[in-house]
Amino acid sequence: MIDNPKLLQLKEELLQQTKTSDSPQTILRSDKLRQAMADIRNIDPAKRGEYGKQLNQLKQELSSVAEARQAELEQVDLKPIDVTAPMDINCQVPQLLPSSEGSRHPITQEIEKISQIFERMGYVVEESREIDDQYHMFESLNFPKDHPARDDYDTFMTEDVDKNGDRLIAPAHTSTMQNRILRKYIDNLERGEPIASIVPDRVFRNEDLDARHEHTFYQVEGVYVAKGVNVGNLISTLQEFLQEYYGQKLDVRVNPFYFPFTEPSFEFALSCPFCAGDNSNCKVCSGEGWVELLGCGLINPNVLKSAGIDPSQYSGFAFGCGIDRLIMMKYQIEDIRYLESAKLDFLKQF
């Protein structure tokens, strides 16, 4: 039962809005609700569980009211058809299936689970974009012009250019959002609060396609900045997230790596959740017992500086993890291309 006074008030306000809204689903993504989720980190740890439970209940109630409202909006009186009338008269109402007959895509479902785990850890969720500029893809991430590492990302370029004459691009990783997140939440640091945000969104790479490579896929970026953040914080955050996501204890392995925007940088592997190295035929890890999952590291001081943050006072970590990979491992999906394929036989299993 919801008895937290703040949540009760929020519930009344949002329910009222949902019942009269023309796009009720947008209320489920309202800033107030996000704020209520972000507030979790300010709550006394002993009361956090109860607050979280009540917040979830509130979301469920809102979501069923939003669904009912949506169904109400979709009920339109069809006029009898005059077959000789111009096209637009007979086609006033788009003949779409009502949303109650469809289901959500597995990627959407899993992004929601991933977001909820991070929200419980005090992170806010941000969205990326599908066209970006080279400043966010490279310069702000400490890739100087003509740096060879720019070629490691098989970036799709458009013919259009930005105000500097550089081609616009389809972002090849969610790290394009690091600079924006740091700038957006920089005031948190003044207040003694961390910057803590994730970005689960689409990315694009000009790759040859096969069962493990797709030109369009999803990543979740994580950015955390505060005073005295260290590699231990990074590893334990990722381990905690992955254990929650897979619902079991997992070992992790960290190897040195190189990214221009983190220093030190690591490649992060997970003990195989299916065979833990006991099955030499395991489809998920090919019997190696480990699965390389993501890149991460401590944010390079130049990246902090380009967002106006003083690296002598603050430090942070960032990570970027392939969401399709996570999902494929969770459900033992053998071909990444199924996820973007609109194959109904596949999608109906979720």
Ligand code: PHE
């Ligand atoms: N953006 C990197 C990639 O896509 C991953 C990464 C993110 C590495 C954040 C370090 C920090 O390969």
